[in-house]
Amino acid sequence: MSDAAFLGMPSFPKAARNALADTQLRRNLAHATGTIRQKRADVVGELDDWEELREAGRAIKERTLRHLDHYLLQLEERVTAAGGQVHWARDGEEACRIVTDLIRATGEREVVKVKSMATQEIGLNEALADAGIAAYETDLAELIVQLGEDHPSHILVPAIHRNRAEIREIFLRAMAEYGAAAPADLGDDPRQLAEAARQHLREKFLRAKVGISGANFLVADTGTAVVVESEGNGRMCLTLPETLISVVGIEKTVPTWQDLEVFLQLLPRSSTGERMNPYTSTWTGTAADDGPRAFHLVLLDGGRTDTLADPIGRQALNCIRCSACLNVCPVYERVGGHAYGSVYPGPIGAILGPQLRGTSSEVDRSLPFASTLCGACYDVCPVKINIPEVLVHLRARVVDESRERRMPTPERLAMTAARWVLSEPSRLGTAQRAASAGGRLLSRRGRIGRLPGPLSAWTDARDAPVPAEESFRTWWRRTRDERT
């Protein structure tokens, strides 16, 4: 059940307690979120029209959602006219099946992949593994995690629990098994480690016949797809293979090319705190002499229409996955991403998860309570999602449902946990002060260098994947043996 919350995931209070026990993780988390908060505040402060951009972003999303059928049909027509092929998927399972069949039709057994929230949400890598197809994640952090046979620990910097010596260790030990070996004299300087990753993945990029991506935006009136990234692995996946398959949630649509002028300003500044991320790629269908010869767009519902049906909850679909709300959230800063039990952590995860998946599981029912309603997330959200409003609304829904179904109410548990999470007043205070600084107040101080990479929109973002039944390494060994 790839669409469900992680199987066996404890509910939020329990998972939060586990995460809180890990002080090192907490310190790293605080450092990461603090740095990015400051950078965001600085680059947002550079724009005098930030509030107007936010309002335009919100309004464009509202227009899109209220007429989503119209825009999707237009999008489909334009993508098709430009040489692309559009597929529709009711849920994650169907999307995985479509992608698997498309890859099978090419005869390939391996694909390169640029991280995307949508493919993570539907458990695509696991589905491909079951079909005997190796999906290589190409973000540096993902590589570290995949080679190290463990799970991402943090959405900003998934490999934050690994220090440089460990990463060197992992590279030396595991790279040779999956492809180009790490140089024997590999040191632990991040530069050398990045170089080793470059060499290791390059071979895969150069021979890849199929690339898989998500998209940050789909433009209805031109049929254009947009991917925002930092490392260049996205460009490799979008440009070099012969076949490109993009899996995208239906809510990623925007009406016009002009609308991108709003989102391409809002997203990088909110996400990595950069004026612009290193690379943004746009493409419309296929091009005669440039890039993949076949382009497949898989449009995913996966609970989005259920979310759309709730006029208050609907605004969660505005989300452009910048993760600014995570970085200002006092609860998130203290418990990290795993506690939210899905690929969507933090404040947005608390309102999106239960709506996409429904509120039948304990973890989903407790998520609307994983907040202090301090409002910092609303203030920073580039598309003005009123997260506290939706949280309160969902709480009411959960309580009503609990009464109807005579289930034990989760909110008492959750509130107890929240009190405990926030019991260190100094930490909460710091987080909240920093959060309001994320507005326009402290904006114009001296500029600081940008923080590249890790956040670079949520096409890049990651959190705990659905726990694999077998580790990547075991699976790889097994399928390779089967093949040879």
Next chain:
Amino acid sequence: MSAREDVLSRIRRALADVGDTEAPADVPVPRHYSPGGTPPAGSQEAVKLLAERLADYGAAVQRVTAETVATAVARAIAVRGGDCVVVPRGFPREWQAGLAPERVLSDAPRLSVHELDRADGVVTTAAAAIAGTGTLVLDGGPGQGRRALTLVPDYHLCVVRAEQVVASVPEALARLDPLRPLTFVSGPSATSDIELDRVEGVHGPRTLEVLLIG
């Protein structure tokens, strides 16, 4: 029912609160944000701002003139020690005048990815540049080539003319053709995935150098 019909009808059911007579344009989209234009496109201030912002993002920037551009191109490539650089079709002849022909690699006939991987660098023009964000935009037009050319080699030298420089994202998008594959480049690729240490250049060119004419 096909998945397409199913999803579309779910959407229509979900939007029961939206009246039948409401058209997309009936949902107001206030565009009170700045359309750009300051500094004016092509102005000295715009070029200066672009130079600053590019440098901010770790690109090497040089201001040159129409007379010195050929020398600057040749020198930049010599300094890099590149034995062969890809020069896409349509790159102005006069700008490559200082390059030894045996150092120039053409993409016609099309280079294989492995040939491209052995090239030391690439020199291109651009379609537009955005001063406020320090961004170059490539659209595969003359002198730019297909996207892989500016991706696989480790060094990218880009020559930009002043009149191509606009202040803002809205102005740039209005100038670009969405039907062409576009790449927006803001500095060399980068990552902070290892202990939050910034490392420039992961998969894209690790060095980005820009010559601004005018």
